Amino acid sequence: ANRLASNSLLEGLVFGARVADDVRGQLAAGALRGAPPAPQRFASPAPPHVLRNAMTSGVGVERDEAGLRKALDVITRLETTSHEPALLNMTAAAKLVTAAALARHESRGGHWRSDFPKTAKAATRTFMTLAEADKIAAGGEALPATRVRK
Known part of the structure; x- marks a missing residue:
């Protein structure tokens, strides 16, 4: 060393x-x-703060469908009102995490779904695209994952 x-x-x-x-x-x-001019950050410090609060309150350790849907509504609103690439990257990641949590109809590990408190016997692995997350965010049904981890 x-x-x-x-x-x-x-x-x-x-x-x-x-x-x-x-x-x-x-x-x-x-x-x-x-020095070149500094890149413009967010026009207002509110959007990242709003996203952070939505993720903490709706997608935290304890979750339920209502909180997850509310977080998706905030994420969608931020996506439609922002043109800031950094924030859009944040909302894309947040949408994937939230939609995947909504599709998981069980509690597993450190994340507890109060509306699905039991853990499934077989662990499943969730694969989700941003297009699938967009459908869930638009109100589509979040189907539970069906692939069993080997």
């Missing part, structure tokens, strides 16, 4: 010096014009 740490420190020192030399050369040549 000491040898690896020593190598990392030396590499950092050598490449730090090389970067400094390169920047110094670009400054002298007038090639650097300043």
Whole structure:
């Protein structure tokens, strides 16, 4: 471990010096014009906070169909009102997690469905596409997973 740490420190020192030399050369040549403008973040800090709250309250450790559906409604509303790529990535992941939780008609591991408190005898593995999650979010029936894990 000491040898690896020593190598990392030396590499950092050598490449730090090389970067400094390169920047110094670009400054002298007038090639650097300043930092590019920072990318715009969310117009309002509310959307990620709203998504986070919906996931915590509806898709947390204890869940039921009503809470999961309510979370999907919030996710869908955020998707239709936002054009921010980072938020749309968050809502896509949130939708997949929520739709998969809705399709699981049992309690398993650390996640408890109060409307389905029992654990199925055979573990199933859920495969879900975003198109399937979109159908569930639009009010479609969330069918339980049927594939048995081997």
